[in-house]
């Protein structure tokens with residue numbers, strides 16, 4: 001069996017489900033973009049006040065909270081933790097970059 005010779009009703013059902021998957025993927029991308037906008041601001045605030053890029057205590061609280069949310073939503077908590085750690089690692093990398101390239105006095109828009 002291949003995708004080109006499946007039954008019409010199966011194709012319709014698959015198409016309907018895939019439309020929802022595409023919508024969810026778009027929402028995930030938009031939500032991540034908003035999250036990174038916030039974390040970039042946090043990175044600039046940390047750099048301006050000489051704070052370290054990573055905050056392990058905050059991360060531990062977030063992971064505990066996300067694992068509880070995942071359990072309630074019947075999502076594998078180990079997967080939720082892995083995903084959050086993956087995102088946080090990227091955020092910390094951004095914060096290290098920001099800390100290494102301080103903005104000139106007057107903020108980011110100054111020429």
Ligand SMILES: C=C(O[C@@H]1C=C(C(=O)O)C=C[C@H]1O)C(=O)O
Pocket residue numbers: 039042053054055056058059062087088091092095
């Ligand atoms: C965004 C922050 O910086 C880092 C990234 C975090 C995140 O992506 O949620 C959490 C803690 C920090 O290690 C923060 O300190 O709030």
